[in-house]
Amino acid sequence: xxxxxxxxxxxxxxxxxxxxxxxxxxxxxxxxxxxxxxxxxxxxxxxxxxxxxxxxxxxxxxxxxxxxxxxxxxxxxxxxxxxxxxxxxxxxxxxxxxxxxxxxxxxxxxxxxxxxxx
Numbered sequence: 148x149x150x151x152x153x154x155x156x157x158x159x160x161x162x163x164x165x166x167x168x169x170x171x172x173x174x175x176x177x178x179x180x181x182x183x184x185x186x187x188x189x190x191x192x193x194x195x196x197x198x199x200x201x202x203x204x205x206x207x208x209x210x211x212x213x214x215x216x217x218x219x220x221x222x223x224x225x226x227x228x229x230x231x232x233x234x235x236x237x238x239x240x241x242x243x244x245x246x247x248x249x250x251x252x253x254x255x256x257x258x259x260x261x262x263x264x265x
Contacts, residue, residue, distance in 0.1 A: 150174075150194045158226050161216040165204055170196045172204075 150157070156174040164173040174191035196204065207218065215223045221232070 149197055149200050150192075152192065152194065156191050158217075158219055158229075160218045162208065162211065162218060163216070165208070165218065167201070167205065167208075170201060172196060172200075 150172060152172075152174050159176060160172065160174065164175070165171075166173070171193055173193045175193070176191070204218070212223070217225045219226050219229075226232070
């Protein structure tokens with residue numbers, strides 16, 4: 148949420164587009180995508196990292212598998228949709244229903260705000 152990037156841009160992000168020295172994330176793909184077969188090329192944003200994102204990505208980068216290019220990956224491949232993993236986690240925790248995450252998170256946040264210290 149801190150980058151305002153679309154889900155697809157975040158899931159397609161590779162480590163070579165995270166620049167810790169400049170403090171930026173380049174969501175553009177190496178291959179540009181034309182819009183409806185026209186000559187117009189669709190681009191994505193380059194954004195500055197805030198402190199929270201910088202710290203989280205720095206920690207993930209430290210523990211990453213160097214042979215795996217994606218920032219968010221599962222078994223070396225790009226994650227297609229995180230809902231499956233989130234749903235499985237909820238089921239293992241005994242929480243029922245596909246859309247239980249957001250309401251429960253909102254209810255929890257109203258009582259105990261979520262943050263790096265929590």
